Amino acid sequence: MTRGAIRAAAADRFFVQGFEATTVREIAGDLDIRAASIYHHYADKQQILYDLVSSTMTLLETGVGEAVRAETDPSSRLTAFVVHHVALHALRPREATLGETELRSLAGERRDGVIALRDAYEALLRDVLADGAAAGVFVLDDPVLARFAIVAMCTNVGIWYRPDGRLDLSEVAARYAAMAHRVAGAAPPDPAVIGRHLRLAVTRYTPHEEEHHGPANTRAVR
Amino acid sequence: MTRGAIRAAAADRFFVQGFEATTVREIAGDLDIRAASIYHHYADKQQILYDLVSSTMTLLETGVGEAVRAETDPSSRLTAFVVHHVALHALRPREATLGETELRSLAGERRDGVIALRDAYEALLRDVLADGAAAGVFVLDDPVLARFAIVAMCTNVGIWYRPDGRLDLSEVAARYAAMAHRVAGAAPPDPAVIGRHLRLAVTRYTPHEEEHHGPANTRAVR
Amino acid sequence: MTRGAIRAAAADRFFVQGFEATTVREIAGDLDIRAASIYHHYADKQQILYDLVSSTMTLLETGVGEAVRAETDPSSRLTAFVVHHVALHALRPREATLGETELRSLAGERRDGVIALRDAYEALLRDVLADGAAAGVFVLDDPVLARFAIVAMCTNVGIWYRPDGRLDLSEVAARYAAMAHRVAGAAPPDPAVIGRHLRLAVTRYTPHEEEHHGPANTRAVR
Amino acid sequence: MTRGAIRAAAADRFFVQGFEATTVREIAGDLDIRAASIYHHYADKQQILYDLVSSTMTLLETGVGEAVRAETDPSSRLTAFVVHHVALHALRPREATLGETELRSLAGERRDGVIALRDAYEALLRDVLADGAAAGVFVLDDPVLARFAIVAMCTNVGIWYRPDGRLDLSEVAARYAAMAHRVAGAAPPDPAVIGRHLRLAVTRYTPHEEEHHGPANTRAVR
DNA sequence: GATGAATGAGGTTTCATTCAT
DNA sequence: GATGAATGAAACCTCATTCAT
Numbered sequence: 001m002t003r004g005a006i007r008a009a010a011a012d013r014f015f016v017q018g019f020e021a022t023t024v025r026e027i028a029g030d031l032d033i034r035a036a037s038i039y040h041h042y043a044d045k046q047q048i049l050y051d052l053v054s055s056t057m058t059l060l061e062t063g064v065g066e067a068v069r070a071e072t073d074p075s076s077r078l079t080a081f082v083v084h085h086v087a088l089h090a091l092r093p094r095e096a097t098l099g100e101t102e103l104r105s106l107a108g109e110r111r112d113g114v115i116a117l118r119d120a121y122e123a124l125l126r127d128v129l130a131d132g133a134a135a136g137v138f139v140l141d142d143p144v145l146a147r148f149a150i151v152a153m154c155t156n157v158g159i160w161y162r163p164d165g166r167l168d169l170s171e172v173a174a175r176y177a178a179m180a181h182r183v184a185g186a187a188p189p190d191p192a193v194i195g196r197h198l199r200l201a202v203t204r205y206t207p208h209e210e211e212h213h214g215p216a217n218t219r220a221v222r
Numbered sequence: 223m224t225r226g227a228i229r230a231a232a233a234d235r236f237f238v239q240g241f242e243a244t245t246v247r248e249i250a251g252d253l254d255i256r257a258a259s260i261y262h263h264y265a266d267k268q269q270i271l272y273d274l275v276s277s278t279m280t281l282l283e284t285g286v287g288e289a290v291r292a293e294t295d296p297s298s299r300l301t302a303f304v305v306h307h308v309a310l311h312a313l314r315p316r317e318a319t320l321g322e323t324e325l326r327s328l329a330g331e332r333r334d335g336v337i338a339l340r341d342a343y344e345a346l347l348r349d350v351l352a353d354g355a356a357a358g359v360f361v362l363d364d365p366v367l368a369r370f371a372i373v374a375m376c377t378n379v380g381i382w383y384r385p386d387g388r389l390d391l392s393e394v395a396a397r398y399a400a401m402a403h404r405v406a407g408a409a410p411p412d413p414a415v416i417g418r419h420l421r422l423a424v425t426r427y428t429p430h431e432e433e434h435h436g437p438a439n440t441r442a443v444r
Numbered sequence: 445m446t447r448g449a450i451r452a453a454a455a456d457r458f459f460v461q462g463f464e465a466t467t468v469r470e471i472a473g474d475l476d477i478r479a480a481s482i483y484h485h486y487a488d489k490q491q492i493l494y495d496l497v498s499s500t501m502t503l504l505e506t507g508v509g510e511a512v513r514a515e516t517d518p519s520s521r522l523t524a525f526v527v528h529h530v531a532l533h534a535l536r537p538r539e540a541t542l543g544e545t546e547l548r549s550l551a552g553e554r555r556d557g558v559i560a561l562r563d564a565y566e567a568l569l570r571d572v573l574a575d576g577a578a579a580g581v582f583v584l585d586d587p588v589l590a591r592f593a594i595v596a597m598c599t600n601v602g603i604w605y606r607p608d609g610r611l612d613l614s615e616v617a618a619r620y621a622a623m624a625h626r627v628a629g630a631a632p633p634d635p636a637v638i639g640r641h642l643r644l645a646v647t648r649y650t651p652h653e654e655e656h657h658g659p660a661n662t663r664a665v666r
Numbered sequence: 667m668t669r670g671a672i673r674a675a676a677a678d679r680f681f682v683q684g685f686e687a688t689t690v691r692e693i694a695g696d697l698d699i700r701a702a703s704i705y706h707h708y709a710d711k712q713q714i715l716y717d718l719v720s721s722t723m724t725l726l727e728t729g730v731g732e733a734v735r736a737e738t739d740p741s742s743r744l745t746a747f748v749v750h751h752v753a754l755h756a757l758r759p760r761e762a763t764l765g766e767t768e769l770r771s772l773a774g775e776r777r778d779g780v781i782a783l784r785d786a787y788e789a790l791l792r793d794v795l796a797d798g799a800a801a802g803v804f805v806l807d808d809p810v811l812a813r814f815a816i817v818a819m820c821t822n823v824g825i826w827y828r829p830d831g832r833l834d835l836s837e838v839a840a841r842y843a844a845m846a847h848r849v850a851g852a853a854p855p856d857p858a859v860i861g862r863h864l865r866l867a868v869t870r871y872t873p874h875e876e877e878h879h880g881p882a883n884t885r886a887v888r
Numbered sequence: 889g890a891t892g893a894a895t896g897a898g899g900t901t902t903c904a905t906t907c908a909t
Numbered sequence: 910g911a912t913g914a915a916t917g918a919a920a921c922c923t924c925a926t927t928c929a930t
Contacts, residue, residue, distance in 0.1 A: 145389075585844055620811070700892080711926095
C-alpha cells in the first residue's frame with residue numbers, strides 16, 4: 001500500500017463527494033485497508049488533500065512555465081497555456097479540480113501555500129496577456145477579466161470532459177485554444193503549436209497506471 | 223425570526239465554508255437563536271440549501287427567460303443572458319454560487335429538481351446560440367463548448383466580484399457581454415441593450431434589506 | 445441530570461482510576477446517560493477535572509483562610525489549618541486528592557490557575573509557621589521542609605481514611621493536629637480548639653446528598 | 667540498546683506525564699528507536715512500569731532491611747529508615763515516586779506483587795515504631811498514623827528535591843530524620859548515625875551513569 | 889536486534905435531530 | 910415560537926501491539 005494509492009482513492013472521493021463529505025473509512029474501504037492504516041502514511045485527512053492539490057498545482061505550474069518560456073510570440077504562449085491547462089484538467093480531473101473546489105477545506109499554512117502556488121500560476125497567464133497586449137497581438141478591454149474568464153472556462157473542462165465522450169482531447173484543446181484567442185482578441189491559434197504542446201502535455205500529465213485503478217467514469221454532479 | 227433570515231445566514235456560511243462544513247449551530251448562532259429553533263422553519267439542513275438553490279435558480283431562469291423572449295435578434299438575446307447571469311452572480315453571490323458548488327450535497331428528489339432547473343436554464347442559452355448560428359450572426363466551432371465556456375466564465379463572477387471593487391457592476395456586465403460575444407464569434411454587443419437589461423436585472427436581483435444583515439465582504443477563498 | 449452529578453461520578457472514577465484511564469463513556473455509564481450528553485454540560489473532559497479541582501481548592505482555601513484569620517495565637521492557627529485540611533481530605537477524598545495526583549493532566553491556563561490557587565493556599569501555612577517561629581511558639585529547623593512535611597502527611601489522609609474505619613474523623617483530626625505540632629516543635633494543641641474547628645469543617649465540607657450517590661467504599665489502591 | 671536505557675527513558679516520561687499519558691512511541695522517540703523495537707525488550711508497556719517499580723521497591727526494601735537490622739536501638743533504626751527512604755526518593759525520584767503514583771496502572775499479579783513488596787517494606791517501619799514504643803523510647807498516640815505520616819512526608823521528598831537546590835542531600839536527610847523523631851515523640855537523632863546511613867544509601871542508590879542520560883531537571887508538576 | 893506496515897479496539901468529540909416544556 | 914436537554918450515529922484520530930522482512 002503506497003501513498004500513491006491512497007492519494008488516488010482520496011482524489012476520486014474528494015472529487016465526487018467533496019472533502020468534508022468523504023470519510024477516512026471510505027478511502028480506506030476503497031483500498032481494502034483499515035482507516036488506521038491511512039494514518040501510517042498521512043498525518044491527517046487534510047494532508048492528503050494538501051498533497052493532492054499542491055503536487056498537482058506544482059506539476060501544472062512547472063509544465064506551463066516551461067511551455068510558455070519555450071515560446072516567443074504571444075499567440076503561441078497563450079496556446080501553450082490553454083493547451084496545458086485543458087490537458088491537465090482533462091487527464092487528471094480529480095486532482096486538478098480539487099485546487100478550485102476544495103481549497104477552503106485547507107487551513108493555515110497549508111492553505112497559504114496552495115494560494116501562493118495558484119497566484120504564481122495565474123501570474124504566468126497575466127504576463128502572457130500583458131505581453132500580447134503590449135505587442136498589439138491581443139486586444140483586451142480589461143486584461144484582468146480576460147484572465148479570469150480564460151482560467152474559468154478552461155478549468156471547467158475538468159467537470160465535463162470524459163475520455164470516451166463526443167470529442168477527443170485534441171479536439172477539446174483546439175476548441176479551447178480558439179475560444180481563448182477570441183477572448184483575447186487575437187487571430188486564431190496555429191494548429192501546429194496546439195499539436196506540439198498537446199503532445200508535451202499528454203506525456204507529462206497522463207497518470208501512471210499504478211496511480212489509479214478505480215472506475216474511470218465516476219463523475220461529479222454535472 | 224423568519225425563514226428569510228435563516229436563509230441569508232445559511233447562504234453566508236454555505237458560501238464561505240461549504241454546506242458540509244457548516245453546522246446548524248453556527249447558523250443559529252449567527253442569528254442569536256438556538257439550533258433547535260431552526261427546525262421550526264426548516265425540516266432539515268438540506269432543506270435550507272434546497273430552498274436557497276432552487277429559489278435562486280428559479281429567479282434566474284424566470285428573469286433570463288423573460289429577457290431572452292423580450293429580444294428578437296440573437297446578439298441582444300445573448301446580451302440579455304450574460305447580463306442577467308452576471309448580475310445575479312454579482313448581486314447574490316452567496317445564493318447563486320451554491321447552485322454550482324454545493325449541488326452534490328443535495329440528494330434524491332431535491333437534487334433531481336435542481337438539476338432539471340439548471341438544465342432548463344442552460345437550454346435557454348443553447349437555443350440562443352443555435353438560433354444565432356443558424357442566422358449567421360454567430361460563428362461557433364462547437365456550440366456545446368461555447369455554451370460551457372460562456373456559463374463557466376460568467377458564473378465565475380460570483381467568486382471575485384465585490385461591490386466596492388475596481389469595477390462597478392455595469393462595467394463588469396459590459397465586459398462579460400463583450401467577451402461572450404467574442405466567444406460566440408459575434409460583433410460586439412449594443413451598449414444600449416446591455417444597459418437596458420442591467421437595469422432590469424438590478425431591480426430583480428438586488429437583495430431586500432431584511433434578507434441580509436451580515437458582513438457584505440466576507441468572501442470565499444479566492 | 446446536573447453538572448453536579450457528572451462531577452461526582454467523574455470524581456469517583458478519576459480518584460480510583462486516574463484521569464487518563466477514565467473514559468467519558470464510563471462516567472456517562474455510571475449515570476445511565478450517553479457520552480454525548482456529558483458534552484451538553486462540559487466543554488471537554490478536562491473541564492470536569494478543572495471544575496472539580498479548582499472548586500475544591502477554592503473551598504479549602506476559603507475555609508482555611510477564614511479559620512486561620514479567626515485565631516490569633518500560632519498554635520490555634522496551626523490547629524485550624526490541620527483540622528480543616530484533614531477534614532476536607534477525609535470528607536471529600538475524591539475531589540481533594542485530585543488536586544495532587546491529577547494536576548499534570550491539566551494543561552495551559554487551567555493548570556496555571558490551579559497552581560496559583562494551591563500556592564495561595566500553601567502560603568497560609570507558611571505564614572502560620574513563620575509567625576509561630578517568630579513568636580517563639582514553634583521551633584523549626586527549616587520552615588520550608590516543615591511545611592512540606594505537614595502538608596504531605598495531612599494530604600495522605602485522603603488516601604486511607606474511611607468513615608467506617610477504626611478511627612472516626614474527630615480522632616483522626618486530633619492525632620494529626622498533635623503530630624503537626626510535634627513537627628513544628630510546639631506544645632500539644634488545645635483539644636477545645638480542635639473540636640471547634642472540626643465542627644466548622646464538617647459543616648463546610650460534608651458533601652450534600654444530591655452530590656453523590658455512588659458506592660462510598662470504592663477506594664484507590666493503597 | 668539495553669533494557670536499562672528503555673527503563674530510564676520510561677521512568678522520565680512516567681514521572682512527568684504519568685503511565686497512562688505516556689505512549690510507547692514517546693519512549694522510543696526519546697531513544698531514537700522505533701516503537702516496535704521496545705517489544706524486543708519488554709513484553710508490554712506495563713512490564714516496563716512493573717520492572718521499574720518492583721526493582722526500585724526491592725532495592726529499597728533490601729537496603730532499609732539491612733540497615734535496620736544493622737542497628738539495635740530504636741532511634742538509630744528509625745534514623746536508618748528515614749535516611750534510606752529519603753535518599754532513595756531524592757536520588758531516584760522518577761523510579762521511586764512511581765511506586766506511589768502509578769500503582770493503579772498495574773493489574774493482576776503485577777499489582778499484587780508490588781503491593782506485597784510495599785507491605786513488607788512498611789512492616790519494617792511498623793516494627794521499628796512498635797519496638798521503640800515498647801522500649802519507651804518513642805511516645806506514640808497512634809503507631810499506625812505515625813507510620814502513615816512518616817512515610818508520606820518522606821516520600822514527598824521525591825517530588826520537590828533537586829540536586830542543585832537550596833539544601834544538599836545530607837541536610838535534607840538530617841532534617842527529615844529530626845522531623846520523624848519528633849513525630850515519634852523521640853529525642854533528636856544522633857548525627858553520626860545519620861551520616862553513617864547516608865553514606866551507605868548514597869552508595870547504594872546513586873544511579874549508574876549509563877542508566878540515565880536525559881535532563882536531570884525535568885520534574886513533575888509541583 | 890530493528891523496523892515499516894498494518895490494525896483492532898477504542899477514545900474524545902461533533903452534530904443533526906427530537907421532544908417535552 | 911423557542912429552547913434546554915438528550916442522544917444515535919459516526920467522524921477523526923490514537924495507540925499498543927503484531928509480524929514479515
